[in-house]
Amino acid sequence: MFKNLLRIGVNLSLFNTTYVLCKSIKDEKLPHYHFLNEQDLNKLLKKHQNLSIIDRSYTEHILSIIRDIETDTVEFRKNSDRLIRILIEQAISQIEKKKHVKQSPLGYYDAHEVKFEDEEICFVSILRSGNAFLFEGLKAVSGASIGQILIQRNEDTALPSYLFQKLPANIKDQQVILMDPMLATGNSATLALRILKNQGVKQENITFLTLVSCEQGIEKLFREFPKMKIITAQVDPILLKDFNYLAPGIGNFGDRYFGTIKKSQQSGQQQ
Amino acid sequence: MFKNLSKFVCCLGLVNGTQMACSQLQNDHSYNRMQHYNFLSQDQLHNLLNKHKNLFILRENQTQHILSMIRDVNSDIVTFRQNSDRLIRILLEQALAHIEKKNSIKQSPLGFYDANQVKFSDQEICIVSILRSGNAFLNEALKVIQGASIGQILIQRNEETSMPKYFFEKLPENINEQQIILVDPMLGTGGSASMALKILQNYGVKQENIIFLNLVSCEQGLNKVFKEYPKIKIITAQVDPILIKEINYLAPGIGDFGDRYFGTVKKHTRAEQV
Numbered sequence: 371m372f373k374n375l376l377r378i379g380v381n382l383s384l385f386n387t388t389y390v391l392c393k394s395i396k397d398e399k400l401p402h403y404h405f406l407n408e409q410d411l412n413k414l415l416k417k418h419q420n421l422s423i424i425d426r427s428y429t430e431h432i433l434s435i436i437r438d439i440e441t442d443t444v445e446f447r448k449n450s451d452r453l454i455r456i457l458i459e460q461a462i463s464q465i466e467k468k469k470h471v472k473q474s475p476l477g478y479y480d481a482h483e484v485k486f487e488d489e490e491i492c493f494v495s496i497l498r499s500g501n502a503f504l505f506e507g508l509k510a511v512s513g514a515s516i517g518q519i520l521i522q523r524n525e526d527t528a529l530p531s532y533l534f535q536k537l538p539a540n541i542k543d544q545q546v547i548l549m550d551p552m553l554a555t556g557n558s559a560t561l562a563l564r565i566l567k568n569q570g571v572k573q574e575n576i577t578f579l580t581l582v583s584c585e586q587g588i589e590k591l592f593r594e595f596p597k598m599k600i601i602t603a604q605v606d607p608i609l610l611k612d613f614n615y616l617a618p619g620i621g622n623f624g625d626r627y628f629g630t631i632k633k634s635q636q637s638g639q640q641q
Numbered sequence: 642m643f644k645n646l647s648k649f650v651c652c653l654g655l656v657n658g659t660q661m662a663c664s665q666l667q668n669d670h671s672y673n674r675m676q677h678y679n680f681l682s683q684d685q686l687h688n689l690l691n692k693h694k695n696l697f698i699l700r701e702n703q704t705q706h707i708l709s710m711i712r713d714v715n716s717d718i719v720t721f722r723q724n725s726d727r728l729i730r731i732l733l734e735q736a737l738a739h740i741e742k743k744n745s746i747k748q749s750p751l752g753f754y755d756a757n758q759v760k761f762s763d764q765e766i767c768i769v770s771i772l773r774s775g776n777a778f779l780n781e782a783l784k785v786i787q788g789a790s791i792g793q794i795l796i797q798r799n800e801e802t803s804m805p806k807y808f809f810e811k812l813p814e815n816i817n818e819q820q821i822i823l824v825d826p827m828l829g830t831g832g833s834a835s836m837a838l839k840i841l842q843n844y845g846v847k848q849e850n851i852i853f854l855n856l857v858s859c860e861q862g863l864n865k866v867f868k869e870y871p872k873i874k875i876i877t878a879q880v881d882p883i884l885i886k887e888i889n890y891l892a893p894g895i896g897d898f899g900d901r902y903f904g905t906v907k908k909h910t911r912a913e914q915v
Contacts (some may be wrong), residue, residue, distance in 0.1 A: 443764065444787045489718065489904060497772075498793060498811055505780055513719045515904035518773060520795065520809060534795060534808050536773055538905045629764060629790035630813045 403618040406607050414585065414605060418592050422464075422601045428456055429603045436581070437620055443629045450551075450581070450627060453603055455506045457579045460601050461547050462510065464577060465491075486545055488513025492538055496521055496550040496562050499624035503549040503579065517541060519565055521558045523614075530558040535565060542570030546577070551623040553583035553602065555614050556590035563595055573597035581623070584609045584616050678893040681882050689860065689880060693867050697739075697876045703731060704878045711856070712895055718904050725826075725856070725902055728878055730781045732854045735876050736822050737785070739852055740766070761820055763788025767813055771796055771825040771837050774899035778824040778854070792816060794840055796833045803889040805833040810840060817845030821852070826898040828858035828877065830889050831865035838870050848872035856898070859884045859891050 406414075415421060435441050435449045465484050472481040493507045494500075494517040504516060517537035521530045538544065546566060550559060559578060566576065576598040578591065583602040586609050591600065608617040615621075625631045681689075690696060710716050710724040740759050747756040768782045769775075769792040779791060792812035796805045813819065821841060828834060834853065841851065851873040853866070858877040861884050866875065883892040890896075900906045 442788070443790075447783065447787065492904075497795075501776065501779075504776075505783065508722065508780065512722065513717070513904075515718075517905065518903075522809065534797065536899070536903070536905055539907045624811070628793070628811070629767075629788075630792065630811055632814050 401617075403607060406605055411605065414588070418588060418600075420592065420597070420599045421588060422460065422599070423605060424456060424460060424601070424603045426604075429453065433582075433604055437618055439621070443626070446626050450502060450623075451506050453581060454503050454579075455510065457581070457601055457603060458503070458507055458510050458547070461577045461579055461599075462491075464599060464601075465545055489515055490544050491515070492517055492541055492544040492546050494519060494537065494541075494546055494548045494562070494566065496548070496558060497534075498522075499551045499627065500549045502551060502623070502627045507547075507549075515541075515544065517546075519562050521561055523558060530561050532561055532565070537566075537569060541566070542572075544571075545575050546571055548576055548578045549580075550578075551581045551627075552616060552620065553578075553580040553587040553591070553600075554609055554616050556587035559587070559591055560594060563591070563598070577601060582606050582616055582620055676892070678882060681880055686880065689863070693863060693875075695867065695872070695874045696863060697735065697874065698880060699731060699735065699876070699878045701879075704728065707731075708856075708879055712893055714896070718901070721901050725777060725898075726781050728856055729778050729854075730785070732856070732876055732878060733778070733782055733785050733822070736852045736854055739874060739876070740820055764790060765819050766790070767792055767816055767819040767821050769794065769812065769816075769821055769823045769837070769841065771823070771833055772809075773797075774827070774902065775825045777826060777898070777902045782822075782824075790816075790819065792821075794837050796836055798833060798889075803830060803832065805836045807836060807840075812840075812844060816841070817847075819846075820850050821846055823851055823853045824855070825853075826856045826902075827891060827895065828853075828855045828862040828866070828875075829884055829891055831862035834862070834866050835869055838866070838873070842870075852876060857881050857891055857895055 411423060415423065432449045432453045435445060436453065441449075462484065465486065467482045468485040470481045470483070471478050488511055491511055492515040493504060493511075495504055497518055497520040501518075507514060507516075515538045518535065519532070519537070520534040521532055523530050548559070548562060548566070550562075553559060563576070573595050574597050576595070578598060578600045580600070581603045583600070584606050588600060588605070591598070606616040606619055609615075610617050620626065622631070686698065690698065707724045707728045710720055711728065716724070737759065740761065742757040743760040745756045745758070746753050763786050766786055767790040768779065768786070770779055772793055772795040776793075782789060782791075790813045792810070794810045794812070795808040797808060798805050823834070823837060823841070825834060825837075838851070848870050849872050851870075853873055853875045855875070856878045858875070859881050863875065863880070866873070881891040881894055884890075885892050895901065897906070
């Protein structure tokens with residue numbers, strides 16, 4: 371009887387070790403991506419004077435929840451909205467201000483206020499994902515105009531195709547804040563910027579907001595449009611060549627925000 | 642001298658009289674250029690509700706003020722958005738009221754009670770918006786149902802032919818299992834709505850699971866949609882009396898809702914907005 375117990379004990383421990391081994395092998399299939407260090411980021415900022423990266427202390431926690439594959443739709447939306455609001459406030463802070471003298475209940479003070487009216491600010495969203503920015507956009511600037519450009523990326527070629535646009539007639543006179551959550555190859559953004567250029571919008575009047583970007587995308591945009599501004603929450607280290615997805619990235623932002631994730635994309639398959 | 646004075650006064654009188662007549666004519670002319678549209682009577686509305694059992698019109702006392710601000714051509718964009726959002730919220734709450742509920746027994750701080758709660762979880766509800774104008778509903782929708790899925794179908798109406806053109810769609814994979822709330826601010830000819838419903842049908846969505854919300858509609862649009870899809874529900878804030886044939890706009894209507902909500906109104910159309 372003691373022999374049998376011993377045998378069971380040995381079998382169990384063998385079973386256990388193989389299970390643990392297998393599990394660790396399975397986890398090792400997924401790569402571990404490390405973010406860019408301070409040096410690399412400083413180099414990037416020096417190279418591109420019109421690039422702003424939001425301070426890490428603001429974005430670390432929020433981005434971590436957004437990236438997490440386990441995060442459900444409600445948490446994903448809440449955290450995306452927080453980050454989007456931070457980006458929008460940053461964009462508005464960079465818009466030209468005018469100085470007056472105004473009166474507080476106790477006395478006069480030097481007032482610096484944004485030079486433009488609400489309607490002179492135009493949020494242009496690159497559909498479909500860019501639309502996620504509009505909810506917070508309208509809370510921050512309730513009278514802003516909203517333009518929309520539909521560009522879809524062909525999943526096989528990764529090349530963008532333009533489908534549709536609705537922009538204010540006087541957009542060339544407006545301060546434009548262009549929005550798209552991800553900046554990967556930079557092809558979609560380039561197409562949108564060309565459309566804005568055709569409408570007469572000056573580069574200096576464009577600020578491009580994006581949650582996560584990468585060096586290739588940033589380079590491409592600044593090469594063709596050196597005078598515009600880009601504000602990003604974080605620069606990811608890698609652009610996966612085959613899928614043209616950022617890594618660690620967020621996955622497909624539009625699908626996660628709008629709840630249209632295909633079952634094949636869930637659990638396990640990191641893009 | 643007296644004769645001259647009286648001649649003078651007569652002339653003045655004549656001048657005054659003709660001026661008054663001319664200005665009267667001018668006023669009548671400018672008043673007639675802009676139509677005054679009267680809303681449907683209670684009888685007409687009852688007839689409509691009797692004809693379509695799946696049609697629901699919001700109570701007038703709830704919508705009168707808000708709709709008036711929305712229709713007003715002089716409302717600025719912030720007022721327009723605020724009032725649209727209020728009305729959209731009311732429509733959404735009404736839609737949720739129509740979704741099937743499940744009975745259970747729950748506990749309040751003092752004792753048990755019969756609980757009737759919506760049978761479905763947030764993700765089982767899908768708001769499908771007919772871009773571009775339908776997107777205005779999404780703001781309030783995500784406040785009411787934080788976990789809802791969102792589908793989008795881009796259909797644009799060719800301004801000359803009024804025929805709808807399909808551009809693009811992004812819908813949840815499992816939409817055939819979900820409760821759908823289809824949203825588009827205006828129901829005019831019913832062309833765009835019909836196209837969107839066809840797309841939903843192709844995905845396997847059952848008519849009984851669709852509630853279609855709009856701010857303003859008309860009889861022609863309602864008739865067309867119910868003829869092709871008799872089992873869906875339609876909830877509208879008000880039914881306008883007229884669909885102007887040449888331009889297929891509702892009258893008095895709202896104008897172009899998308900342009901007004903998103904601030905892309907072309908300056909030259911502002912004055913002639915019907």
